[in-house]
Amino acid sequence: DAGITQSPRHKVTETGTPVTLRCHQTENHRYMYWYRQDPGHGLRLIHYSYGVKDTDKGEVSDGYSVSRSKTEDFLLTLESATSSQTSVYFCAISVFQASGNTIYFGEGSWLTVV
Amino acid sequence: QQQVKQSPQSLIVQKGGISIINCAYENTAFDYFPWYQQFPGKGPALLIAIRPDVSEKKEGRFTISFNKSAKQFSLHIMDSQPGDSATYFCAASTGGTDKLIFGTGTRLQVFP
Numbered sequence: 133d134a135g136i137t138q139s140p141r142h143k144v145t146e147t148g149t150p151v152t153l154r155c156h157q158t159e160n161h162r163y164m165y166w167y168r169q170d171p172g173h174g175l176r177l178i179h180y181s182y183g184v185k186d187t188d189k190g191e192v193s194d195g196y197s198v199s200r201s202k203t204e205d206f207l208l209t210l211e212s213a214t215s216s217q218t219s220v221y222f223c224a225i226s227v228f229q230a231s232g233n234t235i236y237f238g239e240g241s242w243l244t245v246v
Numbered sequence: 247q248q249q250v251k252q253s254p255q256s257l258i259v260q261k262g263g264i265s266i267i268n269c270a271y272e273n274t275a276f277d278y279f280p281w282y283q284q285f286p287g288k289g290p291a292l293l294i295a296i297r298p299d300v301s302e303k304k305e306g307r308f309t310i311s312f313n314k315s316a317k318q319f320s321l322h323i324m325d326s327q328p329g330d331s332a333t334y335f336c337a338a339s340t341g342g343t344d345k346l347i348f349g350t351g352t353r354l355q356v357f358p
Contacts, residue, residue: 163344174252174335174348175290190345222289226344232278232297233344237289 134236135159138223144244151210153241155223163226164206165190165235166198168219175222181206213245249273250338252349259356265323267352269336272317276338280346281310281321284333293334294321326356 135158145151155164162183167175167190177190179198187198195217199207210217223238251270259265269279280295296303296310296319303310309322323330333353337346 165345172350174350175337175346176348177345180345232295234292234295235280235344235346237282237291239289240287 134225134227136223136225136236136238138221138238138241140241141239142242144246145213147214147245148212151213151243151245153208153221153223153243155206155208155238157204157206157225159225159227160203161225161227162203163233164200165224165226166196166206166208167222167224167237168192169222169240170219178208178221210243213243215245217243218245219243249347250336250349252336252352254352255350256353257355259326259354261326261328261356261358263326263356265321265326265330265354265356267321267334267336267354268318269320269338269349270316270318271338273338273340273347274317275340276347278339279310279312279319280337281308282335282337282348284335284351290335323354326354328356328358330354331356 137156139154165180166178169175176192181187181200197209221241224235226233281293282290283293284290294305294308307324312319333351335351336349339346
């Protein structure tokens with residue numbers, strides 16, 4: 133599992149409430165990512181980080197913000213959750229290897245907005 | 247606009263058969279093409295990957311075929327097994343950015 137822990141794993145929340153998902157890694161990898169997975173869309177990049185306090189937007193960043201105050205933690209926040217944000221969220225890290233970088237994914241966080 | 251197009255959406259194969267999943271891309275700057283396997287309730291896991299300097303890469307029963315001129319790549323699973331039943335995603339990225347662009351996925355079912 134490349135030392136990635138996502139929390140919570142499952143959450144049901146109401147429309148308009150803030151939600152924060154946490155991704156924790158144990159191996160001090162520099163690059164971290166948040167993806168969402170939806171039927172018919174595959175996985176789409178929300179935000180990514182190249183280091184502490186160094187973040188940038190992906191292709192579906194509207195309605196989401198991120199923070200990375202420590203190397204090991206990458207937080208994804210939905211400031212005001214909407215039903216369209218019901219999805220499975222995956223955190224990922226990039227691990228440098230001799231053959232090239234490899235992206236490893238966490239186990240996912242299932243979010244339902246009602 | 248889907249930068250990586252994957253087909254078929256679903257695939258049913260008999261045990262021992264060959265499973266073939268195809269992907270096509272548009273961005274000629276892509277230089278890394280991985281395939282991920284995902285089981286229900288789990289995160290995607292890297293299966294095999296290729297870079298455009300080779301036309302084929304094989305790892306066990308899994309082979310990637312790459313056609314740079316056609317901007318297409320495919321995954322072949324030889325001697326398909328029920329344990330291969332999963333969703334498969336192709337992906338692509340550029341210049342070491344590690345920002346993967348994924349296809350929409352193929353659900354593979356292998357029946358005994």
